Amino acid sequence: MKHLTKFRNCSLLIILSLLLFSCASTTVEKVDLETTLTANGPFFEGPNSLMADYKLDMQDLLQKEGYKPQDIKSVSINVITVSLLESDSLSADAFSSAALSIVSSNEGMTSIANLNPIETTSSQITLTTSDEADLAPFFKEGQFTLVLDWNFNEDDYRNELSSKIKMNLNVELKSK
């Protein structure tokens, strides 16, 4: 009987500490991440990949001091827009679709957004974003590569193509 009470008390203590641990407070920051992806031509009909290596600067990203990549608990996507640069003299109807992925040294490539079909003649598109993708492992690593696949409608013999990407993200952080 004594053992049973001891076991019950112990279990209660474990459950309470688990509850306390899971309730540890976090804070969510809405942040914008901008970068330019490039690729060298020529480009052939079908998907062609533009890439950008991104090095995370927490102070620059959060506009706050004192946070480290390890403080990130989760990163979800609100909106991703892709803009063609004016100098490239292209509009989005040069492409039938677009897909965006993220990859790092230790994390496998993950699809995070796409748009198919592209039905605009504007130079900017908004991608459909994944609800499931959590970018936290990539951010914690501090360095990752973004891969944008433009699906060309026809061959294009330019030397270089650049696209600017703007990601609005929810970054959940351990409270300080």
Add this chain to the structure above:
Amino acid sequence: MKRIASLLIVVFMGLGAMSVSAQNAEADRLIGVWEPSHGKAKIKIDKIGEKYYGRIVWLRDPIDPETQKPKVDKNNPDEKLRSTPLRGYRILKDFEYTAKDEWTEGTIYDPENGNTYSCIIKMSDENTLDIRGYIGVSALGRTDVWKRLKMPPKKKK
């Protein structure tokens, strides 16, 4: 003595660089266009950073009979991404050259059921790959043989 030491350092550095470039060339033999045994698709393998990725570049039946439109990744577990075109889709991801004639640590995606499997690629000869997809341990899996797509010889003028 100092001269000999510096000479040795230069020699070793040169040998190191040569060995790295030989290793890269060996690993890069995976790059190319490959055809799975079912003949329904052709896969182009490329390198991004230090890893290898394969995307569908050709489909025998590119049009979905149900929609009469180009096939999309309709079985993707992530509903929001089901409109991604199958042509251009990366089905091989994150392969690293880890042993002689062997690329591992990657995955293969089956668009017919939306499942992703662990995968090992073995090159049995320059034009043949054994692609083994598995769940958990490699013993529980299936191997498919892919053949390198060869460009037809150029016609003489």
